[in-house]
């Protein structure tokens with residue numbers, strides 16, 4: 115049975131001090147919740163501190179982006195080798211904030227995914243439609259395009275190392291959550307797109323998270339849906355108790 119995966123996206127939050135404190139608060143709250151996987155995607159500057167603070171816990175380290183080149187004149191970017199050296203296991207790719215504010219495209223998402231895999235990092239590929247796209251009835255076509263582009267040139271054998279996060283852009287940081295049924299139906303569209311590429315068995319085995327204002331209050335219902343294999347959590351991942359409750363929801367579904 116596949117394990118649910120709960121990933122916290124800290125975004126641009128937490129200094130070294132805040133990183134140590136939050137991990138110290140979280141560790142006892144999520145200890146023993148081993149029927150799901152727990153990942154913290156921290157800012158680059160916190161990776162080393164987080165790595166040390168997480169030793170001996172059941173939490174795994176993630177970054178929030180990775181560049182597609184091996185090295186060179188890419189001011190402000192971080193390479194896959196640099197992340198691998200810090201024992202980073204996961205990395206977010208194509209988060210909607212990267213697409214919206216930093217011109218991330220389906221093509222650059224694909225390049226980043228490939229480079230991450232080359233260095234044995236596990237990409238969490240973020241996809242999702244905007245409110246405008248949803249209102250114009252374009253959700254399915256937007257998601258299909260994002261999926262097919264992100265997976266260009268990716269072998270079936272790599273799929274077990276990849277997670278997809280479906281995050282409707284209109285639900286991120288807005289307090290508006292997709293209803294569990296809606297999130298489930300839309301993730302089914304994503305899974306069908308993966309089926310077309312890799313077949314039924316491989317697509318069913320892939321983990322697809324829901325993200326967008328998931329919190330301690332709505333996690334139970336979302337996690338109970340058949341197609342939802344975890345969550346990508348922004349705001350609520352900054353509060354230890356809230357994040358731990360979400361982990362609990364993901365854990366008990368698989369118990």
Ligand code: PEP
Nearest residue numbers: 286287325326327348349
């Ligand atoms: C996110 O940043 O991926 C996210 C889902 O944020 P929030 O939970 O705050 O909506």
